[in-house]
Amino acid sequence: MGKPDALSRRSDHGTGADDNSDVVLLTPKLFAVCALEGLQFTGLEQDILQDIWQGTKQPKEEPIARAAQELWKLSTPSLRSAEWLECDSLLYYCCYIYVPDTSDLRRRIVSLCHNTKVAGHPGRFKTLELVSRSYWWPNMSWYLGMYVFHRDLCLRTKIQCRLQSGELQPLPIPEERWDIISVDFISELPESGGYDSIMVAVNSAGKRSHFVKMVTTVTAAGVPNLYLQNI
Numbered sequence: 001m002g003k004p005d006a007l008s009r010r011s012d013h014g015t016g017a018d019d020n021s022d023v024v025l026l027t028p029k030l031f032a033v034c035a036l037e038g039l040q041f042t043g044l045e046q047d048i049l050q051d052i053w054q055g056t057k058q059p060k061e062e063p064i065a066r067a068a069q070e071l072w073k074l075s076t077p078s079l080r081s082a083e084w085l086e087c088d089s090l091l092y093y094c095c096y097i098y099v100p101d102t103s104d105l106r107r108r109i110v111s112l113c114h115n116t117k118v119a120g121h122p123g124r125f126k127t128l129e130l131v132s133r134s135y136w137w138p139n140m141s142w143y144l145g146m147y148v149f150h151r152d153l154c155l156r157t158k159i160q161c162r163l164q165s166g167e168l169q170p171l172p173i174p175e176e177r178w179d180i181i182s183v184d185f186i187s188e189l190p191e192s193g194g195y196d197s198i199m200v201a202v203n204s205a206g207k208r209s210h211f212v213k214m215v216t217t218v219t220a221a222g223v224p225n226l227y228l229q230n231i
Contacts, residue, residue: 044112048105053089055100062100064138065091096136109135110147121157124148171204180204183227187216199223201231 068091071081085092099105113119113130124145148154174180187197195213202209212230
C-alpha cells in the first residue's frame with residue numbers, strides 16, 4: 001500500500017463513512033414482471049387450441065361443456081362449479097384446458113407429446129405427465145395407456161426390464177495341467193466306422209487337445225467313461 005499524500009490528508013475531504021447509505025443500484029424500473037404472464041403456444045399447438053375453441057363454443061353438442069354451463073347457472077355456487085372456468089373462449093378444469101371429444105384432437109395432443117423427437121416416445125406415465133401439464137379430459141390416463149400400448153414402434157422397441165449384468169470374472173489360473181479342462185461335442189457328422197460325433201477335451205493350461213470318436217446317442221454315464229478311457 002502507498003503512503004498517504006498531502007491531497008488525501010486535506011481537512012475538507014470526507015472520511016468515507018456512510019458513503020453507500022440510501023443508494024439504490026438497481027431501480028425497480030429495470031425489472032420486468034414475467035412470472036404472471038400466461039403460456040405462449042406456438043406452431044402445432046396454436047392449431048390445436050383453435051380446434052379446441054371450435055369444439056367447446058357449442059355447448060349443446062359437447063356434454064362436458066354443457067354440464068359446466070349448468071353448474072354456473074345454479075343459484076348457490078358449489079365446489080364443482082368452482083373447478084370450471086372459461087377464459088379466452090377456452091374451458092378450463094382446475095387450471096387445465098379441457099379437450100372435447102371431437103375429431104382427433106386428443107390423438108393429436110398425445111402424438112405431440114409422445115411421437116416427436118423432442119418427446120422421445122416415453123412410456124405411459126411420462127406421456128401422461130407431459131400432456132397433463134396443459135390439458136385435461138375424462139379418463140385421460142386410460143386413453144394414454146391404450147395409445148402407448150398399441151403403438152407399433154413402442155411394441156417393437158423392447159426396454160431392459162432386468163438388472164444390468166455384472167462385470168466379467170476371469171477364470172482362475174490352473175496350477176497344474178489338466179486341473180481345468182473344457183469339453184465340447186461335434187455331433188451329427190457323416191458316419192464313419194460306426195461313429196458320427198467327436199468329443200473334444202482341451203486343457204486350459206497348455207491348450208493340449210484330445211479328440212475322442214463317439215456316437216450321438218451316447219448317454220450321460222457314457223461320457224465320463226470315454227474321458228477315463230481316452231484321456
